[in-house]
Structure formats: C-alpha cells, structure tokens
Amino acid sequence: MTIERVVEVALRWGDSDSFAHVNNVVFFRLLEEARARVIPNEGPGSTLLKNGLVVAEQQLKYTAPLHYRLEPISVGMSVDHLGGSSFRLAARVFDAHTDVVFAEGFVSLVAYDFATAAPRKLTADERQWLSS
C-alpha cells in the first residue's frame, strides 16, 4: 500500500452543517470509513483491523468546500511511513472526475492489543501487506 489505493465513500445529507458544507469533522469520519474498506477482511493484512488498530495522530488541511452529492467521493491512501508497531497513511479526499482535492493530510495508526491495552509489533504478514 505504498502506492495510493482509492476507495469510494458515500456522503450523507446529514454530513452537512449549518453552513451547508460537509462539516470539517466529518472528513475524519470519511477517512475512518475508507480505512475500514481498504484494509482486507481476509488474507494478508486482515489481522490489522481484527487484532486492533488505534489512531495515534491525524491531520487534515482543507483545500476546497465539499457539498453533499449523490455520487461518492474518493479517498486515496498510501503508506508513507512504516514503523515497528505503527504506520502512517497519507490521505486525501478528492473528486475522481475533476481531481479537485477537498482535504489532504495523514493518519498515524498503532497496532494495538486491546486485551493488554498496549501497542503490539506488526506481524510479518501485516508489514508485507503495508509495504506491497
């Protein structure tokens, strides 16, 4: 996932705030949803979500207003840093047709063992999926 993967995420009318823009907070919800859809449910990489993953840090720069629409928006993600128990996703929310970017930034994630409430090492399979 060092090369950008793109996931389509559906907007909801209720994502808009009083200014009739998709609210800035919601963009992080869109990133969360894109992660839930890009990390596989089976095979290599699937233990990432199953074994637990927590957000350690995230940042977004908003570059264009986004209005509710029926067509999904696109979320691009690529691994731009891989550590022992963590990795960082560069992320952008954009329109696949016009290439307009609505927001871009990153999310740092830590492999986490909820049973021991502590970070855990990424497995070889997970590292391979993340660097493929």
Added chain:
Amino acid sequence: MTIERVVEVALRWGDSDSFAHVNNVVFFRLLEEARARVIPNEGPGSTLLKNGLVVAEQQLKYTAPLHYRLEPISVGMSVDHLGGSSFRLAARVFDAHTDVVFAEGFVSLVAYDFATAAPRKLTADERQWLSS
C-alpha cells in the same frame, strides 16, 4: 410512490455504538439518507426537497440487530398517506438478499416554506409524483 421504492444506503463503521451494533439513532439517519436519494433532483417531485420539507413525526420498531458491513443495506419507502400539505412514508430497513428486516416504521413529512416558516400546500406536480 405508493408502491415501495428501494434505495441502497452505505453503512459506516462509525455507525456502531459500544455494543458493536448499528446504533438505534443511526437508523433515522439511514431513513433521512434514503429520502435524499429517492426524491428526484430534477423534474416532477424535485420541488419537494428544493422548496423545503420537515419531519413532523417518525417511528421505528427494531426487529433485528444490524452489524456494520461493506455492502449497503436497503431502505424501502412507500407513501401510505397523502394530505394537503403533508404525506407519510412507510419505511423499512432490510437486507435485499435475505429479506431480514432490521427496522420498520414511518416518517410523516410536511411541505414547509422556510421563508414564511409555515407549512405550504403540496403542488399538483408534487402530489402526482407522490401518488404515482
């Protein structure tokens, strides 16, 4: 729309609560989204959303737990009452493959003029679309 129309609505991982079920409140969000997608943006009926519509009453009975999944769920809606300035949608949230119904109930909507902050009469075009 007296015959049920079905709209697919995407779930989000974040729709789940501490019990890891899609939260009961979120079902009303799914209904809202389905309305935003079933009412046309152009032609007959399109003035319903453009001219303003408010929810007067809504009710849901929850019949099966719904868990986050990648495939959208289905929302069926049909007009079961048509008044002078209002109408009622019977609604259900279900799985189109298994026919499992997760929730069913209704939403009463009032055509509303936000400029005068008062209900308005449904137009002939709107009534025709609602009863078609």
Added chain:
Amino acid sequence: MTIERVVEVALRWGDSDSFAHVNNVVFFRLLEEARARVIPNEGPGSTLLKNGLVVAEQQLKYTAPLHYRLEPISVGMSVDHLGGSSFRLAARVFDAHTDVVFAEGFVSLVAYDFATAAPRKLTADERQWLSS
C-alpha cells in the same frame, strides 16, 4: 420513575443541519443521552444499563423547531408501561424556562442479555426502581 424525571442535556453546534435547526435525527440522540443520565450508576436500577438494555421501538412528534444554544435543553422521562422484560418511557424534549416542547413521544426498551442475545426478565430491584 412513574413521575417525570427531568435531565438537562447539552446541545452541540454540530447538531444542526443545513437548515440550521437541530436535526430531527439528533433528538433521538438527546433521548439516548438523557437515559444514560437518568438511570443510576449505583444502587437500585443500576443493573439496567450494566446488564444491557436495547431499544425496541421509538417515536417522536416534532412540535417546535430547536436552534443551537449554549444552555442545555431538558428531557423529561416517565415510565408509562412496565412489562416482564420491557418498559416504555414517555419522553419529551422541552425548554424548562418557557415550557416550549420541541418534541414528544416514547421509547420502548427491553432488558437484554448480550451474552445469550436474548431478552431477560427485569429483576425485582429494577422493577422497583422503574415503578418508584
């Protein structure tokens, strides 16, 4: 709880939708929050939340628009039906100063055992708290 108990719930700016009203869906979130605050954490009744409670049905009639404000709104709840494994709360969202009611309806709740995924009998303590 057969006599109405009133809980104050804080609004959030983000509760408003494109129409700059507190969104109709959010009212059910306010009811959820009021339940989390009216059911005790210790002593009689506290097992209701701890042992599991699911919403079986809920309904609201919207009677006045609610706008974001810094002061909390009031949620009144009273038990108007008590069954073997379920109970019903009459509920209203209102302004304690002006007595304006923004929404009123009910929520039916079922005591639920998440381990067995089945309803459970209300205990004597729970019944006493609910009918006190």
Added chain:
Amino acid sequence: MTIERVVEVALRWGDSDSFAHVNNVVFFRLLEEARARVIPNEGPGSTLLKNGLVVAEQQLKYTAPLHYRLEPISVGMSVDHLGGSSFRLAARVFDAHTDVVFAEGFVSLVAYDFATAAPRKLTADERQWLSS
C-alpha cells in the same frame, strides 16, 4: 486569548465506538463545540462566529483513551498564531481534576465571508480579542 481558556464540554454515550472509547473523530467535534462556547456571542470577538469562520487545517495527537462519563471534559484553547485573516488555536482535551491529557493539537481558522466565498481581513476588534 493568548493565555489558555478552558471550556467544559459534555460527552455523550453515543460518542463511543465499537471499542467503547470516545471515537477519535469525535474529538474534533469536541473542539468545534469548545470554539462555539469560547468565542463570545456579544461584544468584542463576537463577529468572528457571526461573520463566518472556516477550519483551514487541524491536527490532533491522541495521548490517552477517553471513556464516556457523566462529568464534562475540559478543552483548553489558546491563540498561538495570529495572521491577517487567520489564526491558530493550540488545543487540548484534558481532565481538569487529574490533568490527564487525552488529545492535543491545533486548529487553524480563517475569517471567511460566505457572501463572497472568500477570506476576509480580521477586524481590529477581532484581533484585539484574539490577542487579549
């Protein structure tokens, strides 16, 4: 506001996700709410919200898990950069009793004229309030 101001923000049971933690996305909602409560509604500074303010960039580092609780959490904010039409708030979400910090980061805001859809200069009053 160059010295930290602290606002209390109420949590909601529904802020928790499947992991039974206050969800990472919700922290940005808490920051939004804190801004809505720290910027005055009348007098110096009040034009900031009235005349329009958009989030240009925001970042949070999560430092401790936050669980739903009845007592509000505290959000501290201080202006750490003041530009011609923008300013930056250093922000942290913490427990005022234990001093545990759950998240910290910043939000960059731009004074925005929705009528012209363009940034606007901060007024002298606004600058004075922001640097007081």
